[in-house]
Amino acid sequence: MQYDVIVIGSGPGGYVAAIRCAQLGLKTACIEKYATYGGTCLNVGCIPSKALLDSSEHFYNAGHAFATHGINLKDLKVDMAQMMKRKVDVVAKNTGGISFLFKKNKIDGYQGMGSFKDKNTIIITKADGTTQEITGTNIIIATGSKPSSLPFIKIDKKRIITSTEALSLTEVPKHLILIGGGVIGLELGSVYQRLGAKVSVIEFMDGIIPTMDKSLGKELQKVLQKQGMEFYLGHKVTGATVKGKEVTVTFDSPTSEKKELKGDYCLVAVGRVAYTDSLGLDKIGLTVEERGRKITVDEHMQTSVKGVYAIGDVIRGAMLAHKAEDEGTYVAETIVGQKPHINYNLIPGVVYTWPEVAAVGQTEEQLKEKGVKYKVGSFPFRASGRAVASGDLDGFVKVLADEKTDEILGVHMIGPRAADMIAEAVVAMEYRASAEDISRMSHAHPTYTEAMREACLAATANRPIHI
Structure with missing residues (x-):
């Protein structure tokens, strides 16, 4: 044919x-x-x-x-x-x-x-x-x-598993050890933590979701810790073994101190x-x-x-x-x-934990590295009427705008329905809108998207209304 x-x-x-x-x-x-x-x-x-x-x-x-x-x-x-x-x-x-x-x-x-x-x-x-x-x-x-793995870890698909097996478990783990603090691991870790599992995250980098703006990782970690998740950041995994129904994961601390965790499942989420x-x-x-x-x-x-x-x-x-x-x-x-x-710069990234995390454009770290002068506008969800009504008080919207032209260079948010809200930022940046452009557009009240407008007001002239 x-x-x-x-x-x-x-x-x-x-x-x-x-x-x-x-x-x-x-x-x-x-x-x-x-x-x-x-x-x-x-x-x-x-x-x-x-x-x-x-x-x-x-x-x-x-x-x-x-x-x-x-x-x-x-x-x-x-x-x-x-x-x-x-x-x-x-x-x-x-x-x-x-x-x-x-x-x-x-x-x-x-x-x-x-x-x-x-x-x-x-x-x-x-x-x-x-x-x-x-x-x-x-x-x-x-x-x-x-899914990729670490060369010294054998995935048995029963106790040491990848994201594929994690989507079909027949029981809630008692203690899920998660290798990798990226998007996939945190989403699946959230699933089982909510269902009652103890979840421990071992991450080689010094923060979770390391490819995103650092402020998002810090806020997400704070919220997930409040929900019961524990983190070992800057730690290097050295091995994972299975004996019966128990998995032992060994790892080194930033000071090379030897540590180990024992659980009934280990999810390896170190990328694809x-x-x-x-x-x-x-x-x-x-x-x-x-x-x-x-x-x-x-x-x-x-x-x-x-x-x-x-x-x-x-x-x-x-x-x-x-x-x-x-x-x-x-x-x-x-x-x-x-x-x-x-425009690859305008492809958004999302983490579907709760609160959700979403971002598009440049991070603060990237702008600093490039020597771009920028201004920051931020608005917390705990000051949002809609968020107060729904009880979703964690998180914020952060807008980065060019210091001279006010063009929006990046938007980073963590909060309720951030995965949907980020589309407004993508549209704005596709048409090279300024922070003032968004701040002057009517946003329905009460909605979560008002936080985007308030962040733009903060970036434009440091004049948010509700904080």
Whole structure:
């Protein structure tokens, strides 16, 4: 079968690329190695983790916040089987939606492992070992990533686990030891901490969510500690072993003092690595970068082989589903001769703990390093009428603006619904708005987004109304 475009991988980057190609009139195929479409994000990433975060948040609030609302409950307990069943149902609805969209857009879907025979021919190896070949004028590699580990730790997927296994536990851990204080680990740690587990976080860096503005990490750590999570920052893990149902994790303190923790589960969340195995890249003369096994592409996401593109987690940049989506659209439109653009500075990052953390643009640390003169406006949620009403008092919105022009250079927030609120900052920065522009726009009252306006007022002329 001959196609205009063949997409290898059906995650957010792959399925969006396939759909956009089809919309543009290209005969399109998409290959997925698993039984369902959607890749890591829909099957064992973004979607199931958010389902469990929502469920665990309801449970936590029922036990810790409902009484203040005049709602009295007793004998609360977690039904893990039902919680996991709901998660599976949520995943099924989303993956089923991709199947529907493929049919609607007349995209041919293939189940199996896709690999290169040559630059225009893809071999599909099915689960039963049989193979099939299809050809395409253009190939888009969108195979995503998988959890990485530490070389001296053996993942047994039972007691020493990755994020994949953490999404399907049949019991609440008594003590979950979390290696890594990044986004994935903290989200899953939050799930089980809310459900009653003791959670200990060991992080090599001196702060959690280290790629984000330091003020966000400090605030998030303070809130999570208040919820019961404990942290060992600046500590280096040296080993993890299993004996029966007990895991022992050894690590060194910043002063090289030897320490150990014992728990019933250890979640290794030290990042992800591009999934480029089994693609047969050598057949077309492509190699991967030593660090992270990523594929090198040009500014149009084309590899060194003409007509072969790569997007998402397998190339440079943040491993984010929405980044992959944007790149999928970009490549599809590039193939047909359009001139799309992506501003990587304006791709937001989000941590779906509670409170949520979200950011876009430059951090204070980055601006200082570049020698950019800037001003800061900040507004705490405890001064927000809407936040007081909902009981979500932790966190703040921080706006960084150019000292001379007042153009917004970065927005960093931690608080209720920050994941949704960050979109206002993205729109503002896409159109190069000043802090004063936002401060003069009407924001509905009472809403959480008023905090964005107040932070901009603070940045513009140090004149917030409500603090």
